[in-house]
Amino acid sequence: MSGASGTPYAAAVLRGLLAAGESVDLVVSRASRLTLLDETGISFRDAHWREDLREWLERGADGKSGTFEVDVEGDRVRYWSAGDLAAGPSSGSYPAKGMLIVPASTACVAGVALGLSKDLLQRVASVTLKEGRRLVVAVRETPLNGQTLRNLVALDEAGAVVLPASPAFYAGATHIQDLVDFVAGRALDAAGVPHRLYRRWKGELGGGSRPEA
């Protein structure tokens, strides 16, 4: 997670990965702690990350506690401090299938496009690209300036999937969580992770959940 608005997207992706039986290495950038605090009221603490993660993932996009049941115990979730440049995932030899940056700030996009590796998040992104693994970048900003657009083209050319965090309305959304789950589901699609987060287009207009006339 980097420090763009959109922490509910990250929560939905994490729940989706765990539901699919994947192991997760979680990195939360320094700025992302601010957006998490702003959007959820949760202060994410390195020393109590499991507790804070559980509290966060059990909430819905409307902030209601206990909306989801999530198991973050055991070794399926590993947490790495963003300043820890010696962390396991900083090396290409660390076993990993790919990486999702959700949400991705324009600063993170710039850093990855330039290969800066200024923190663990950016380093792992560079490693993911050099190892030829799938990198999904869910950028969240609007409007986008020319520099960010050029950085996104650079990421696309480097092999990343650029996935704007832009919900669609054809899947019958009635709650904020539906819109969040659509973006999270498209990110998981791009990463090749099976999920049932949104209703897929079936080729018929009017398939959304409009009330009956």
Ligand SMILES: Cc1cc2nc3c(=O)[nH]c(=O)nc-3n(C[C@H](O)[C@H](O)[C@H](O)COP(=O)(O)O)c2cc1C
């Ligand atoms: C509450 C809050 C919301 C923000 N929202 C966005 C955003 O939507 N998109 C973005 O690119 N940056 C956003 N920022 C700015 C980034 O956090 C900032 O550029 C930071 O340097 C990103 O660092 P990181 O990429 O290392 O996480 C936001 C900052 C705060 C405090």
